Amino acid sequence: MGFGHIIEVIASFSLTARQVDHSMSALVQIHTPDDLGKAVRKVRKAQGITQSDLALIAGKSHVLLRDIEKGKGTVSLASVLLVMQELGIRLYMDIPGK
Numbered sequence: 001m002g003f004g005h006i007i008e009v010i011a012s013f014s015l016t017a018r019q020v021d022h023s024m025s026a027l028v029q030i031h032t033p034d035d036l037g038k039a040v041r042k043v044r045k046a047q048g049i050t051q052s053d054l055a056l057i058a059g060k061s062h063v064l065l066r067d068i069e070k071g072k073g074t075v076s077l078a079s080v081l082l083v084m085q086e087l088g089i090r091l092y093m094d095i096p097g098k
Contacts, residue, residue, distance in 0.1 A: 025090075034071030036080065041069040043087045058086045 030036045044054055051069070055062040060079060067075050068083055084091060 032071065033073040033075075037069045037071035040080075040083060040087065040089070043089055044069075047087065049087075054083065054086060058083055 028035075028039050030039065044051070051062045051065040055065045058065075060083065064075060064079055065083065068080055081091070
């Protein structure tokens with residue numbers, strides 16, 4: 001893969017990520033790593049991004065993307081958050097009161 005392809009992928013991804021219509025956002029409860037992986041995969045596919053291209057953009061391996069999407073519980077939280085950010089997935093916490 002040449003440098004020109006990397007630039008093309010990054011430009012394409014940047015445009016795709018900005019085109020995400022947040023008015024169509026959905027709140028999804030995540031109970032397991034598998035739930036999170038399914039949500040990440042759904043968003044990635046909806047944006048038309050391959051695992052390899054997302055891995056390239058995020059500076060991670062396609063194996064990590066596969067592990068996240070398969071719900072492997074041993075991936076680092078920092079890596080998961082980075083991938084979610086690249087896809088435009090926002091994370092909120094519902095913290096219980098006293």
